[in-house]
Amino acid sequence: MWVLYQNEFIKREDVHIDMEDRGYQFGDGVYEVVRVYNGRCFRLIEHTDRLVASASSILLNLPHTKEEINAMLEKLVQLNQLGTGYIYLQYTRGVAPRYHGFPESTTPVLTAYVKEKPIPEKMLAEGIDVILAEDIRWLRCDIKSLNLLGAVLSYEQAKKAGKEEAILHRNQIVTECSLANIFMIKNKEIITHPVTTMILNGITRRVTLELADKHGYIVNEREFTVTELLGADEVFATGTTIEVMPVVSIDDQPVGNRLPGTITKELQALFANERNSFETRT
Ligand code: DCS
Numbered sequence: 001m002w003v004l005y006q007n008e009f010i011k012r013e014d015v016h017i018d019m020e021d022r023g024y025q026f027g028d029g030v031y032e033v034v035r036v037y038n039g040r041c042f043r044l045i046e047h048t049d050r051l052v053a054s055a056s057s058i059l060l061n062l063p064h065t066k067e068e069i070n071a072m073l074e075k076l077v078q079l080n081q082l083g084t085g086y087i088y089l090q091y092t093r094g095v096a097p098r099y100h101g102f103p104e105s106t107t108p109v110l111t112a113y114v115k116e117k118p119i120p121e122k123m124l125a126e127g128i129d130v131i132l133a134e135d136i137r138w139l140r141c142d143i144k145s146l147n148l149l150g151a152v153l154s155y156e157q158a159k160k161a162g163k164e165e166a167i168l169h170r171n172q173i174v175t176e177c178s179l180a181n182i183f184m185i186k187n188k189e190i191i192t193h194p195v196t197t198m199i200l201n202g203i204t205r206r207v208t209l210e211l212a213d214k215h216g217y218i219v220n221e222r223e224f225t226v227t228e229l230l231g232a233d234e235v236f237a238t239g240t241t242i243e244v245m246p247v248v249s250i251d252d253q254p255v256g257n258r259l260p261g262t263i264t265k266e267l268q269a270l271f272a273n274e275r276n277s278f279e280t281r282t
Pocket of ligand 1: 151176178201203204238239240241
């Protein structure tokens with residue numbers, strides 16, 4: 001497997017990360033996960049824009065331009081002859097003796113690799129069971145930071161319960177999932193948390209809202225409570241690898257009739273159409 005390390009494409013086994021890398025010691029860095037369909041990067045520009053915004057929020061000066069990043073990622077996909085899967089990339093602040101303050105001068109460390117991952121057809125058709133969990137993450141969830149302990153712990157809690165995901169709430173306000181955004185539908189209205197520092201503004205979230213809007217659905221970006229969620233007609237989660245994923249039960253309580261909802265299925269179809277026909281823009 002070819003991976004990207006700084007400006008070079010090298011073999012996976014030739015990567016040597018320093019033990020004093022701030023990503024390793026502090027989780028001091030940012031990342032992205034980009035979907036690849038049939039060798040083509042989906043919404044690459046949006047991902048690199050968000051990466052640059054995340055880096056800027058943590059005062060990390062990236063050593064590459066967006067155009068350079070896009071070109072390197074496309075080359076990485078080609079070199080590995082990736083069909084359908086994803087790209088993972090991250091920048092850390094770099095290597096420096098452990099000290100909380102920023103090092104005076106250090107070069108950010110870029111690593112990226114690709115992985116095959118098919119579209120999860122069966123799960124998309126059947127939906128997933130999830131749990132509810134307190135949102136224990138920090139207050140800058142809009143930054144795609146390497147610090148994922150809050151997400152990791154809630155995801156693990158879901159897995160231990162034999163479920164696929166955890167829907168997070170802060171003081172009874174539903175925010176998002178550990179690695180996806182969350183939507184509820186009530187009386188044909190599609191509702192999701194507004195873009196604030198409490199959620200990551202997912203690229204799949206944006207595509208879904210864009211498609212829903214374009215096709216005349218009623219969309220409302222507003223806060224909603226756990227009680228509202230539990231009374232929803234339909235619930236679905238969105239994310240790069242899970243697309244538009246129906247949620248059919250929450251803490252063992254069925255959502256609707258425990259089958260993917262009508263509007264959710266319509267949005268899935270619109271999303272599938274989008275991913276099958278998109279133009280690569282870099
Ligand atoms: N919210 C959180 C907390 C996420 O981690 C993610 C993606 C999303 C929402 C959905 O955003 P996208 O639609 O842009 O993917 N998490 C990535 C991750 O860590 N693994 O897969 C996707």
